[in-house]
Amino acid sequence: MLILKFESLMGYFPMIEFIKNYQDNKRRIYQEPSIDIYNEEYYTKECGGSEIFKLSQGSELDDVRSYVLKLCSLKPGDTAIDIGCGRGELLFALANHELHHVVGIDLSQESVNLSLQTCQQQIAQGQVTVKNMSATQLEFDNNTFDIAFMTDLVEHLSDANLRQAISEAYRVLKPGGTLIIHTLPTINFKLYGQYITKYYFRLKSIDWPTPTTKEEIVFGHINIQSKSSLKLYLHQSFLSNDIQVFYAPVNPNGLLKKLITLLGLWSIMSPHLWAIAKK
Template identity: 30%
Template sequence: MKTMTDNFMISFLQRFDEHPFDVKIHGKTHHIGNGNPTFVVDLKEDIEGKELLTSTSLALGEAYMKGNLEVEGDLFEALDSFLGQMDRFSTDRSKLKKLMFTSQSKKNQEKEVTSHYDIGNDFYSLWLDETMSYSCGYFKHETDTLYEAQCNKVERILEKLCLKKDMTLLDIGCGWGYLLIRAAKEYGVKGLGITLSHEQQKEFEERIEKEGLTGQIEVARMDYRELEKSGRQFDRVVSVGMLEHVGRANYELFVKNVDSVLKPGGLLLLHYISALKEYQGDPWIKKYIFPGGMVPSLREIIHLFGDYRFYTLDVESLRRHYYKTLRCWEQNFSGHRQEVEEKMGTEFARMWELYLSSCAATFHNGIIDLHQILVSKGVNNELPMTRWY
């Protein structure tokens, strides 16, 4: 029985032969690919063939989380070699229907978002930088620290928005509030941040009071779908790392709600993880990291803008910046691994180290991208004619 299982496993793994590696099963070592192995996969327990065929991602991801699969060598390097071949993964979408196509109702999406962002501010503060920015940084220089890269990112976004004193700025999915606080202090704008996370709202409110910005900026727990009925109007709208939670069926609803609160001639900057083509996402990520998450393609979002007379002014890819950001997070997380394990358990710690390393690998391989899109509502002839930032 073990021989049959071993034979299937080795046969299955032969499809990932672009980069040579070894596999240890029941005391025997098997070689995959040509050349010297760059890493070793040590299988402590069998993985059922039907699990690999239903979802290669889930089967291998769960085995790693539980310690049934170990990687000898650098985890990122192994994943970077392996995930560049994701087109060879098996995914039975009919069997994974409930996981891949979750409800996009307000109630369910709030539950999905809070399941990730309400893990705890103490947890995120262990490995994020001082700004508590949980999105792609911008590395102006090779020597930039993570903190400097996050400050650069916010500076770049605010410059693209062409802010002026007393303008109003809406941040959809505001996180812990660093962007709005900086906009208020440096440009004198008035702002509103909305989030579905209790933990983020609590931290942001404390920051507003600490920075002496009460009355100038505010934070509210609000779904983007409530904007249209809010009666509010803004000169500028920004959304960083939130569109991934909206879901394909609701992209137009998102744009429609932004349109309802953005003044004529106003600017929207959308910063989000993107893809070349439309696909339903990764089963392991959806089950354990971002329930309901969906990566929009660049083209489907650009396509929607024309229907609302949003003129596309600028599109910038920050893919390699996100790769570098994730490597920084990975290093920080590794430095606090013992604390995470003591607080959250071994399986949780292994899950998050796999998540951070695998995301770095997918950005490095171009499987996913990160785009910033700047658009104006209608024609705006008052903006600089050059890429001023």
């Protein structure tokens, strides 16, 4: 009877869940999974934005990638690289901004294949190039690109590989070039925000799944960041006064999100972490 009562309490008090799972959710870096997990099913069913991708065949962006474009100042004639290009929808959107050239690279051959399909027309017109390549060894000259993107890549890289990937991004950027990063979830969200969010939706009789460490590993999320940890990685290549790292929602609408904005609680409630670094 006591056990049953305790289990029922677990469903209603997010702090009890927080205490129970604290050790599992603290920041730790796991070994990178096999590249084989990044298959077609991963990109078309499990990866963020997959539903919009299936409906639009890559011609429309999900909220995350739409927000990414809002963070950069694109000019006709710029060159861009999407490091970890996934399905290629960001390449498609960038090509429509009349950039001089857009390059997408990914270590997963399945990603490359999907990106080639998404950007068939742009590739034929010479606007886009897609290559099977590691983020830690970019096969481009120094000072090649005006802007570089790392969208949902950081969390998939080991400590050493993330350091090297950021160093490589810095190397291939032109002086004055910009690196834009998005990563999720965040440490604060895993420790606090997910339980508060779950409790809020439970009050509205809506089931909201709580991510677990095991699930993150299954999806290849082996290096979850905080604002301070991502800053440290960037500081190794970029000057500190040219780095911005911040928490923000991709869509601030809705009663709960407006309340979080009013209270200034996005540092613990947003699963999204963003960075803008200039060379």
